[in-house]
Amino acid sequence: MTRSPLALAAAVVVVVLFGTHFATALNDFAELAGVDIDWPGLPVPVNLPAANLTAAGIWLLFRIRHPAHNRTPGSSATGLAAWCAAGLTIAGLALLPHLGQAADTAATVLLAGAGAWLCAAVAADVGAPLWRGRLPGEIVRRWDITAITACTVMLAGQTTSMLWGEWIAQLGPAETDQANATGLPNPVLFATQALVAGLREEIPLLAMPAVLMAAARRPAWQILLVVCALRAVPHAYLGAPALATIVFAAAAWWMYRATGRIGPIIVGHTLYNATILFGGAPGRLMLLATIPGAVLLLLHAPKAAPTWLRRWIQDKPARDRPVKAKGPAL
Numbered sequence: 001m002t003r004s005p006l007a008l009a010a011a012v013v014v015v016v017l018f019g020t021h022f023a024t025a026l027n028d029f030a031e032l033a034g035v036d037i038d039w040p041g042l043p044v045p046v047n048l049p050a051a052n053l054t055a056a057g058i059w060l061l062f063r064i065r066h067p068a069h070n071r072t073p074g075s076s077a078t079g080l081a082a083w084c085a086a087g088l089t090i091a092g093l094a095l096l097p098h099l100g101q102a103a104d105t106a107a108t109v110l111l112a113g114a115g116a117w118l119c120a121a122v123a124a125d126v127g128a129p130l131w132r133g134r135l136p137g138e139i140v141r142r143w144d145i146t147a148i149t150a151c152t153v154m155l156a157g158q159t160t161s162m163l164w165g166e167w168i169a170q171l172g173p174a175e176t177d178q179a180n181a182t183g184l185p186n187p188v189l190f191a192t193q194a195l196v197a198g199l200r201e202e203i204p205l206l207a208m209p210a211v212l213m214a215a216a217r218r219p220a221w222q223i224l225l226v227v228c229a230l231r232a233v234p235h236a237y238l239g240a241p242a243l244a245t246i247v248f249a250a251a252a253w254w255m256y257r258a259t260g261r262i263g264p265i266i267v268g269h270t271l272y273n274a275t276i277l278f279g280g281a282p283g284r285l286m287l288l289a290t291i292p293g294a295v296l297l298l299l300h301a302p303k304a305a306p307t308w309l310r311r312w313i314q315d316k317p318a319r320d321r322p323v324k325a326k327g328p329a330l
Helices: 005-030 048-065 074-094 101-125 135-140 145-168 187-215 220-238 240-258 263-278 280-299 307-319
Strands: none
Touching: 005 048, 005 101, 005 187, 005 220, 048 074, 048 101, 074 101, 101 187, 135 263, 145 240, 145 263, 145 280, 187 220, 187 240, 187 263, 220 240, 240 263, 263 280
């Protein structure tokens, strides 16, 4: 693939998975700012996540019917994949006319899995996998010091983003009640969507654009800019605090670039949301502790540290005063 098809593939996947969400978030931001966009509405009210799920399922079915890299359509694995893709499509169509919170949550949860699958398939076509091995193993297993550091840095980045967002909220239009802003006043359904956000966001909005843009030989600053923009736009419904999301977007990109592992980033995002939802004041203190904790862990995890810190860690023993070795005891 050339650079243009790579960029087009990433853009189309993001539009399919988040297109309606982007539009809704921007419309909510305009209302907060007192501006009436007056976009033409859909001719028939539909469940927007279900519409995205239907589109993703149809795309997956098309990919399985026309496989890339000479994959055989008649294999048992391909047959199972076709049934799963068909199931996602049917689920999206079944949920399409239902506008309640439960249907919206069901479609969102299914869309998280469909989105991860679709992103992985598109990246595999260009020989640039988004993670090593299987995604469940990437999330659950292989937790060494590098993974723990990446997860902690993610938590620290989101905590910093939270603190900055609270300050920015005093300077411009802001929505302080996120459950109300997302139209999910039911606490159970809101918590469900919040806990699946790590999987739903980190793969399409971080891993896929980062990998495909790197494969297209785009410079790091362009990748960072795109990743931060993709994270800020779907959070535009928060108003001015949406700008703060670029902090944890940058932290997530930094960890993914340094480690090549998406699992710890997904876990960090999920832990942060769970702590905000259920942790109360002790949870907030724990999140604040992740900021110095991330710095300490980076000193002992050179694979997760930035280049300048790696060089400092590697050069530090050479700068230490040499100790004279004692001779053998006689």
